[in-house]
Amino acid sequence: MKRTKGLNANELKLIAITAMTVDHLTWTLWPGYSRVWWVLLLHVIGRLTAPIMWFFVAEGYHYTHDVKKYAGRLFALALISHFAYNFCFGIPFLPFQTSVFNQTSVAWSLAWGLVLLQVNDSKTLKEWQRLLIILLVCVITFPSDWSCIAVMAILFMGAYRQDFKKQMMWMMFWTLMYALVYFLFIDRVYAVVQLFTCLTIPLLYRYNGQRGKWKGMGKLFYAYYPAHLAVCGIIRVALWGAGFSTGTANF
Numbered sequence: 001m002k003r004t005k006g007l008n009a010n011e012l013k014l015i016a017i018t019a020m021t022v023d024h025l026t027w028t029l030w031p032g033y034s035r036v037w038w039v040l041l042l043h044v045i046g047r048l049t050a051p052i053m054w055f056f057v058a059e060g061y062h063y064t065h066d067v068k069k070y071a072g073r074l075f076a077l078a079l080i081s082h083f084a085y086n087f088c089f090g091i092p093f094l095p096f097q098t099s100v101f102n103q104t105s106v107a108w109s110l111a112w113g114l115v116l117l118q119v120n121d122s123k124t125l126k127e128w129q130r131l132l133i134i135l136l137v138c139v140i141t142f143p144s145d146w147s148c149i150a151v152m153a154i155l156f157m158g159a160y161r162q163d164f165k166k167q168m169m170w171m172m173f174w175t176l177m178y179a180l181v182y183f184l185f186i187d188r189v190y191a192v193v194q195l196f197t198c199l200t201i202p203l204l205y206r207y208n209g210q211r212g213k214w215k216g217m218g219k220l221f222y223a224y225y226p227a228h229l230a231v232c233g234i235i236r237v238a239l240w241g242a243g244f245s246t247g248t249a250n251f
Contacts, residue, residue, distance in 0.1 A: 008199070010212030011057070012052050012091045012203060012242050013221060019048035021228055025089065028232045029239070031246035033187045041187070044196045050106065050146055051153070051171055051200040055207075057110050058158035069116075074111035076223055081105040084226035085145070088123045090245035095143055101186070103143035106150055107225065113154030120159060130161035149178040 023046025057074075064070045085105035086093050095103035101128075119125065119133050134155070138148035154190050156170035175197045182191035211217075236246055 002066050006206040006208035007209040008208055008212035010217045013217050016049045016052035019045050022046055026245050028236050033190055039224050043197055047196040048200050051197050054153045054157055056182050057154050058161060061114055061158055064172050067118055071114050074114055078107040081107040083228045084229035088229040100143055100151055106145040107152035108144040109141045112141050113151040116155045117158040133148050147175045182232055193198055
């Protein structure tokens with residue numbers, strides 16, 4: 001049952017967009033893995049973004065009248081955002097020249113997460129076929145921001161859509177897996193920062209099931225995401241030079 005009180009989808013997405021902007025500007029202005037407490041705090045704020053977007057990909061899949069068009073929009077966003085994201089953070093447009101991590105934006109994982117929701121609901125695919133597709137999608141999305149963790153979080157949040165507690169449990173499980181990768185291969189302090197995705201739990205709990213009066217939030221995000229990355233890229237070049245990489249970043 002939908003509630004009149006709480007936060008609607010537009011309000012939650014606005015929180016995610018704001019947190020994302022704070023996070024990406026922080027990576028741009030203070031590149032690298034800073035230990036300054038207020039820089040860490042700004043990155044903690046950025047952890048609000050990804051789970052909200054994962055949640056609403058699952059919600060969008062449930063409510064959409066045309067999954068193919070929805071997927072088409074997300075893949076188009078992923079294509080455009082690849083260039084904006086890589087320009088923003090000083091990553092070569094051709095992948096794997098510098099690393100296997102963060103070679104393209106999280107939009108790539110969001111699009112494939114939607115695909116997995118459709119695969120999971122398929123009545124024609126056998127279990128082994130579904131598992132094989134999930135494995136292949138994990139390989140395909142591994143180099144993106146938030147890696148294959150994003151697609152798995154979307155898959156499980158969609159599968160347990162009617163059970164908020166299990167949705168959040170799986171969201172934190174996959175975040176923990178991402179934090180473990182950070183701890184082992186990237187940076188131990190920032191591994192702990194990833195776990196602050198937990199701050200989205202009380203926000204998502206307040207979701208009232210309503211979209212909100214304004215119908216343009218989806219279009220705003222599709223335009224804003226690559227645009228703000230491009231602006232951050234211009235700031236990066238102005239401050240640090242065209243060849244400078246700000247290091248990794250998270251959606």
